[in-house]
Every structure is written in structure tokens, then in C-alpha cells.
Amino acid sequence: MSKNQWSSKLGFILAAAGSAIGLGAIWKLPYVAGTNGGGAFFFIYLIFLVFLGAPLLLSEFMIGRKAQKEAISAYKSIAPNTYWHWIGILGVGTSIILLSFYSVVGGWVVNYFLRSLTGNLSGLGVEEYQRLFGTIISDPIQAIAAHLLFILLTIMIVQGGVQKGIERATRIMMPILFILFIVLVVRSLTLEGALEGVRFILLPNFSEVTSETFLFALGQAFFSLSLGISTMVTYSSYLPKGESLPRSVASVVGLTILISLLAGLAIFPAVFAFGFEPTEGPSLIFSVLPAVFNEMAFGSLFFVCFLALLLFATLTSSISLLEIIVASLTKGRNEERKKKAWTAGLVIFILGIPSALSFGLLDAFFLFDRTFFDLLDYLVSNFLLPLGALCIAIFVGKKLTQEELYNEMTQGSRISSSIFKLWFFLIRFVVPTAIFIVIVQALGIF
């Protein structure tokens, strides 16, 4: 039995950043910010990333590396004969639901990418892009086929073990993605009327903030950092002892903030310049970005590259979601990996079908006032992720002694005791209280 392990220190950071950076910061953040008031939402999101997300990420890393086991067994080994491993079970269950609708959006990216290769996507007007995108997501055959294709790609990578391949690919693709985003931001900012978009996303207007704004910003922060379902526990369990966890946290959170800002600054100036509505919803980036590329020299070439990189970033996130499911089913028995990856993947494909149809055949089918897709996203992002995160914060504060935590944090890094104390204070008091208040407020319980 070969042990799963990252081949280098950098490999782990890249994989964790790869998991974090994906559709969350690039597709979901702009549309959720757009529908929740813009700047104020964005501001609260950034605060949550730093003060709740970062301490939680460190906690997941510590649990994983300490236990050296996947999401469910990790809790069992730290707190044997208790119910705490239900955090892992909840995480794996949530992961299945999350991937089922994530893959639908992944399918849209695949569809766009294939079309851009054949030159079908260039030279259209703004409304034509909106119409084209409308067809892509509402046509049942295209939506389901693309969802299937995306899941198959994910399965094929996970069945061989995530360590092979992604490390090297991520090292090359991520920097190019960042550079392309910068090009996009520059073009977007130089469009006529761009300033209004900058104001929309960077100038908070707190008069529009409601308790829902906080709930969505909380869910978005956890979504962007892949938190709450022990994905990062599983990834850090492949980490040999001796790597600095706080430094990894700083890298992953820093990169996520950077890409969130770049995404916001690429999209909103263009939204206003082209006369789109920021409240357009899930289709926002898919109709706005092609129009920005259209305004550039070599735009169609840039667009193909951008879609390839976006697809890559999306896959490095989806594989982390499938990985935690497969790791919890195989528990290190690598000979079963292939079979479990296919079984789990196909179950997720089937579960995702109603979400894939939510923009066409089932677009008038509402459950609790939402389409199937929206309902799953709302449930996962705004309740299951925060619930998981809350349990993880409580687990760390209760089940590990301060000494164990201090040892885990300082292993491989020179961290002053005041940083440890600050982290401990955040995770023990601030994080659980904040999550609790946000959820209770939004539910209107008190």
C-alpha cells in the first residue's frame, strides 16, 4: 500500500490554493456580490475571509496533518469513541451535494471552452452573448452532456490519485491565470464608463446591508476557501510533518483575496460600461466577459486561453471535492480508488441532473421559492458550510489541548506565542460566536 503524499512542500500549497481558487471567487462571488448590493457585501466578505476563514483554514490544516487521516477518520483518531466524526460525515455528504451543482457550472465552462476553440464565440454583440448563453444552459441535452463531461474529467484525475500531475500543472497554470486576469482588469478599467463599476464594488454602501447580506458573505467566504467540509483536512493529511502551516494559510488566503479582487475589477467595470445589470445572477460572468474580450486586440485568442485556465482552475477545485469523498471511502486502500471514484462520480452526476435542468425544463419548478439549483447552492453555502465550520471551531477548541495546538502550529515554523494566542482567541471565541450570530439573525429566530 503506497502512502498518499505530496511530492513537495510547494505541491501542497498549490493543491490547497487550487482547491480554493475556482468558480467560487471567479463566478459565484461576482454574481452574489452583484445581487447583494456590491461594495458593502464585498467588504464584509473580505473581513470574513481574514478573521474567520484564515483561522478556520489553519484549524483544518492542523487536524489533517496531526491525524494524517482523511476527513472522517481524522476526527475518530483525535477523539475516539465520540460523535465528533460526524463532522466528517456531514462534510462528505455536503461535498456530494456541492459537487453535484458545481459540476453543472463546470459544464458551462467546458461548453464555452469547446465553442471558443472552433471560433464560435467571437465577434458577437452583447445581447447575442446573453442569448447564446441562455441557450447553452437551458437546452437539456447540452446542459446534461456538459455536466457529464465535466464529471468525467474530474473522475479521471481523481482515480489516479490527486498528487500525480496536478502539482506540476498547477505550478504553470496558476501564474498564467493571474496574468490573464490582470490583462482583463486593465481592459475592463479602460472601458468608457468603467468608473461606476469600480465604485459599485469597492465603495461600501452600508445602508443596503441586511442580515441576509452577512449570511451570503459568510457562505461565500467559506465557499471561496473550501472550508467547512474537511476538504482541507484531507489535503493536509497528505502533508509530511515539518511544513509551516501558518505560512500555507497566508499563501492560500492571500491568493484567494487577490483573485477575488481581480475578478471583481474585471467584471463590474465592464458590467456598467456595457449596460448590463449587476443583478443578473449566475450568468453574469458568462455574458459579460466575452464582451470584454471582444474589445481587445487578439481577443478571441485571449478568450480561448482564459477559458482553458478557468476550466483548469475549476477542475482543481472539483477534484478536491471528489477527493474527500473517495478518500473517505477508500481510507488509504489505493487499490479501490478507481472503482470508488467512478461510483461516487456517477452518483453525483445523477444527483446533479435536476440542477442541470434548473435553467431550462425545470426553471419554473420552485421549492421553497427557489429553483433546484439555487436551493442546493443556498443550503450548502449558507447553512451546511457554516455549520461544518462552526463544529470544526468547537472541535479544535475543545478536543485539542492548547499545548497540542501550539506544537502543531509551530512545527516547521517559527511563530511567536502572541500569534498563537491571537489565533486561539479567534477560533475559540470569535469564530463560533460570529457564525452563530449570523445564522440566527438570518433565520430570524430571535
Ligand code: TRP
Ligand atoms: N473553493 C472552490 C471554489 O471556490 C470550491 C470548493 C472546493 C469548495 N472544495 C470545497 C467549497 C469545499 C466549499 C468547501 O471554486
